[in-house]
Amino acid sequence: MENDAIVFHGTLQQLLGKVESGEMIPKLQASHAPMCKFFTAYYVISGIRHVVPLVHGPTGCPLYMSDFVRTRECCEIRGVPLEPTACTALDESHVIYGGEGKLLEAVKEAYAKYHPDLIVILSCCCSGIIGDDVESIAREAEKLVGCRVLALRSEGFGGDFRSGYEDAFKLIMELMDPPARTMKGTINILGARWGPSPTEFSWDLDEIERLLALVGIKTNAVIAGGCTVEQIRHAREVELNASWCYDWGQKLGDLMQERFGIPYSRTGQPYGVEATKEWLLGVATPLGMEKEALAVIEKETQEVAPDIAYLNQALSGKTAIIEISEFPGPIRALSLARMAAEFGAHPVVINVHPYTIKERMPSIKFLLESGVNPEVILTKGLFRLGSFRSSKETEEELEAIVRQYEKPLFFGNSGRFPPCPVVNLTLMNPMFQPQYGFRGIKNIAALVRQALEHKDLPRSRLFRGMLYGTGTPQ
Amino acid sequence: MEQGPPSKTTGEPSREKCIDPYLRCAFNGAAQTALGISGSALLAHSPQGCEYLVNNAFASQECDYMETVTLCTKLCVDEIVHGGEEMLARTIREARDLPISVLFVISACGPEIVGDDIRAVCETLQPEVKFRLIPIQSPGFRGSQYDGIDIALDTILKSLVKKDTEKVPHSVCLIAPHANANPTWTADLAWAKRVLSRMGIQVVATLTHRTPLSEIEKAASAETSLLLSHDAGQDAVAYLEEAHGIEPVGRGIPLPVGMTNTQRWLSALGERFDKQKAVEEMIAEGERMVMATCRRKWPMARFLYRTPAAIVADATVGIPLVRFVTEEMEMTPELVALYTSHRPVRELLESELKDLKLTPKVVYGTDVFRTRMSLLEVKPRVIFGSTIERHASEGLSPVYIVEVVRMIRQFRMINREYFGYTGILNLFEAVQNEWTMGWRSKERRYGAKW
Numbered sequence: 001m002e003n004d005a006i007v008f009h010g011t012l013q014q015l016l017g018k019v020e021s022g023e024m025i026p027k028l029q030a031s032h033a034p035m036c037k038f039f040t041a042y043y044v045i046s047g048i049r050h051v052v053p054l055v056h057g058p059t060g061c062p063l064y065m066s067d068f069v070r071t072r073e074c075c076e077i078r079g080v081p082l083e084p085t086a087c088t089a090l091d092e093s094h095v096i097y098g099g100e101g102k103l104l105e106a107v108k109e110a111y112a113k114y115h116p117d118l119i120v121i122l123s124c125c126c127s128g129i130i131g132d133d134v135e136s137i138a139r140e141a142e143k144l145v146g147c148r149v150l151a152l153r154s155e156g157f158g159g160d161f162r163s164g165y166e167d168a169f170k171l172i173m174e175l176m177d178p179p180a181r182t183m184k185g186t187i188n189i190l191g192a193r194w195g196p197s198p199t200e201f202s203w204d205l206d207e208i209e210r211l212l213a214l215v216g217i218k219t220n221a222v223i224a225g226g227c228t229v230e231q232i233r234h235a236r237e238v239e240l241n242a243s244w245c246y247d248w249g250q251k252l253g254d255l256m257q258e259r260f261g262i263p264y265s266r267t268g269q270p271y272g273v274e275a276t277k278e279w280l281l282g283v284a285t286p287l288g289m290e291k292e293a294l295a296v297i298e299k300e301t302q303e304v305a306p307d308i309a310y311l312n313q314a315l316s317g318k319t320a321i322i323e324i325s326e327f328p329g330p331i332r333a334l335s336l337a338r339m340a341a342e343f344g345a346h347p348v349v350i351n352v353h354p355y356t357i358k359e360r361m362p363s364i365k366f367l368l369e370s371g372v373n374p375e376v377i378l379t380k381g382l383f384r385l386g387s388f389r390s391s392k393e394t395e396e397e398l399e400a401i402v403r404q405y406e407k408p409l410f411f412g413n414s415g416r417f418p419p420c421p422v423v424n425l426t427l428m429n430p431m432f433q434p435q436y437g438f439r440g441i442k443n444i445a446a447l448v449r450q451a452l453e454h455k456d457l458p459r460s461r462l463f464r465g466m467l468y469g470t471g472t473p474q
Numbered sequence: 475m476e477q478g479p480p481s482k483t484t485g486e487p488s489r490e491k492c493i494d495p496y497l498r499c500a501f502n503g504a505a506q507t508a509l510g511i512s513g514s515a516l517l518a519h520s521p522q523g524c525e526y527l528v529n530n531a532f533a534s535q536e537c538d539y540m541e542t543v544t545l546c547t548k549l550c551v552d553e554i555v556h557g558g559e560e561m562l563a564r565t566i567r568e569a570r571d572l573p574i575s576v577l578f579v580i581s582a583c584g585p586e587i588v589g590d591d592i593r594a595v596c597e598t599l600q601p602e603v604k605f606r607l608i609p610i611q612s613p614g615f616r617g618s619q620y621d622g623i624d625i626a627l628d629t630i631l632k633s634l635v636k637k638d639t640e641k642v643p644h645s646v647c648l649i650a651p652h653a654n655a656n657p658t659w660t661a662d663l664a665w666a667k668r669v670l671s672r673m674g675i676q677v678v679a680t681l682t683h684r685t686p687l688s689e690i691e692k693a694a695s696a697e698t699s700l701l702l703s704h705d706a707g708q709d710a711v712a713y714l715e716e717a718h719g720i721e722p723v724g725r726g727i728p729l730p731v732g733m734t735n736t737q738r739w740l741s742a743l744g745e746r747f748d749k750q751k752a753v754e755e756m757i758a759e760g761e762r763m764v765m766a767t768c769r770r771k772w773p774m775a776r777f778l779y780r781t782p783a784a785i786v787a788d789a790t791v792g793i794p795l796v797r798f799v800t801e802e803m804e805m806t807p808e809l810v811a812l813y814t815s816h817r818p819v820r821e822l823l824e825s826e827l828k829d830l831k832l833t834p835k836v837v838y839g840t841d842v843f844r845t846r847m848s849l850l851e852v853k854p855r856v857i858f859g860s861t862i863e864r865h866a867s868e869g870l871s872p873v874y875i876v877e878v879v880r881m882i883r884q885f886r887m888i889n890r891e892y893f894g895y896t897g898i899l900n901l902f903e904a905v906q907n908e909w910t911m912g913w914r915s916k917e918r919r920y921g922a923k924w
Contacts, residue, residue, distance in 0.1 A: 028548075030517075031543055033525035033526075033548055036522045039523050054492065060502050060524070060527050060614040063497070067530070082842075082846075082862070082865035086493065088492065089493050090615050091616075091617065095615050105492075109491050126614070156520075156522070156584070157521040157550050158550075158551060159551075385569065
């Protein structure tokens with residue numbers, strides 16, 4: 001394909017090679033900043049019920065988190081009560097003289113105020129740089145209060161967003177007691193972040209749990225998706241760990257396997273029939289419940305047979321242009337590529353940033369090992385200064401790319417205006433969720449149907465102008 | 475490290491070591507102020523997480539992402555250990571082609587502690603770029619968002635305002651309109667500008683909201699300054715008075731929320747600018763409009779006569795609400811919890827309470843825990859606050875939570891002022907909607923047959 005705007009055109013494997021060799025630099029431009037280690041660590045920790053995440057830092061750090069915790073995302077809608085977002089409010093004098101004394105007092109105060117099951121001290125830039133020994137304070141404080149007190153070094157400069165998730169999951173392992181028994185036919189689901197903060201959407205987890213229940217598999221804990229400290233304490237009593245998203249569960253799964261010998265089911269996201277089947281069998285087979293799982297798969301497959309037939313008919317021979325933007329995100333996009341191929345389409349993934357390749361290296365490699373190696377295109381707009389949302393250049397580049405393919409169908413979100421049917425896979429529209437599992441097949445079929453049947457309806461001049469300005473598209 | 479002004483939130487030292495704050499940090503306040511200058515961009519010299527505080531400030535100033543770019547040096551361990559000045563220089567160079575007049579460089583906790591000299595970097599790089607480089611040292615540990623607003627205003631005034639400009643007769647410089655917890659505070663600013671225009675008073679500069687650099691430069695030409703916040707901006711008012719002879723107006727009276735406050739505020743302006751007649755007309759017209767509208771729409775607030783109420787807010791909205799709730803809505807404030815605690819806030823609230831002969835429980839510099847405990851103790855039946863108080867009042871007897879300050883659940887596409895006469899109706903509307911929702915029953919339900 002000839003196009004001046006294209007920076008890379010090849011396979012996912014080739015892109016990975018270029019990132020690994022340093023030919024493509026995995027660095028985001030200055031206008032693009034993902035969350036820091038502190039935020040992501042906080043997300044995971046807040047997924048444990050009755051926890052006080054005690055931020056050892058100034059007020060700015062916890063406040064960003066509490067915007068989520070305290071607004072529409074908790075209480076009425078998500079059933080999560082108003083939880084504390086406590087901090088030690090470090091000021092200049094603490095920066096000069098140290099804040100350890102205040103932290104110790106803060107832990108005692110937090111216990112007295114909130115009566116939590118767990119307190120996790122999260123250090124941030126200030127306390128990290130001045131060298132406050134949060135781990136020692138946690139050990140000391142634990143003797144003085146009636147709950148576990150853990151500390152997590154989560155300074156924002158200390159790592160990228162991924163390290164916050166991983167270190168927090170690793171810390172959670174410290175809460176796991178040696179097993180007193182084995183819970184037969186029971187698993188943990190790993191990699192969730194579903195506390196007061198809205199990092200994940202529960203529909204996909206609900207679908208996974210529904211399918212597991214149909215097979216007869218029980219779930220001890222969704223770590224850390226609203227689980228209790230008690231459930232975490234018993235986490236080593238399960239027969240198997242599985243992840244709701246390979247990308248997020250993999251680290252904890254591997255660590256629990258390595259340290260505790262608990263097997264971990266390595267499967268990708270259950271998008272489409274084959275991946276769903278793999279996911280369910282990946283859990284059921286090690287538990288000796290393959291027969292039951294196959295029965296569930298057969299029944300569920302029959303129920304969505306018309307949707308599968310429709311997807312085969314609708315996607316066969318088409319080009320599925322899948323763009324990674326805010327939603328659906330990179331790993332979901334690659335899972336979608338696999339699903340599109342399953343239904344006979346040729347997947348082309350647009351704009352998976354080299355930074356994403358670096359940050360999600362284990363998952364990318366796993367997907368490649370599983371045979372997911374779609375055509376990938378990176379455009380110049382991806383590397384320009386500016387917001388993802390306002391990437392007018394990327395929009396124009398996408399439109400140009402779409403024009404060059406036969407029978408294109410765009411999989412992404414409705415914030416794009418390519419000259420082809422748009423399958424709106426945003427996770428912000430709860431009407432067509434989940435996307436995982438058999439119910440997901442039904443929903444995706446409905447979204448594809450909407451896209452194809454209404455492809456000739458006019459797109460919104462208003463929304464296009466809002467997103468990209470009123471200039472004439474090239 | 476430069477010594478900053480005394481913190482707004484620690485006017486009285488809190489003995490608490492573990493707090494659940496309402497207010498963001500100084501870094502956020504500085505970003506909020508800088509982003510109020512149009513044709514500028516902001517570079518956060520910080521780890522990448524701080525960029526989210528910039529995003530929040532961006533939204534608060536209603537910036538347009540097609541016009542305003544924010545950048546971040548995304549400092550990592552290397553820069554914290556070896557210094558991040560080189561990274562800062564590199565990022566400024568990366569931004570050299572941006573079509574802007576000013577690039578604000580705001581440093582966060584990390585680089586300030588390790589001693590990055592952002593001023594020196596900006597000075598060195600200045601000849602290489604076409605836009606002005608303005609460094610603002612406002613790390614989070616310098617205080618609350620209000621301290622950050624003051625730090626940024628101080629830097630902006632000292633770096634950008636031209637001296638010896640000719641005074642514009644009947645003119646005003648508006649200060650800190652963005653230090654206001656009305657989630658759509660820009661409507662309050664717009665109202666203030668409308669009434670000033672009607673009085674023939676020229677606004678020479680607004681510090682800050684969609685303010686062009688040229689406006690900032692001529693701020694010293696204002697005859698007077700008008701502070702639109704009780705939470706921040708006092709230092710800027712004092713500086714303008716001392717350095718440029720700009721006379722403050724409207725000092726010591728609550729902002730114009732409710733009929734009496736609006737009357738007092740407008741009258742003070744009318745008196746200063748010798749526009750009493752115009753002001754009298756505006757007051758008469760405004761009060762007539764409010765009464766006529768209420769006659770037609772029937773605000774349900776009138777049924778809440780002397781109902782015990784709580785006000786949990788910033789001082790900018792909270793203090794004027796005390797009179798509005800007591801006088802115009804005829805409820806009885808039994809709890810007033812304000813986010814800040816500095817002396818001017820205390821003095822103003824105490825004078826209002828004395829004047830109204832009210833003796834509510836008062837909490838200065840409140841946090842979420844203290845608010846919840848105070849609500850449990852006072853048991854108000856109406857709360858003027860935010861979504862936080864909606865959740866924090868769980869377990870109390872049925873209460874109306876009138877969400878007037880951020881965070882609020884209800885999204886507002888249209889900006890609504892609290893200031894002035896339409897502001898009264900906007901606040902009545904908030905009460906009305908809560909009153910209506912209060913009739914919903916979750917317990918007594920049966921399903922329809924069809």
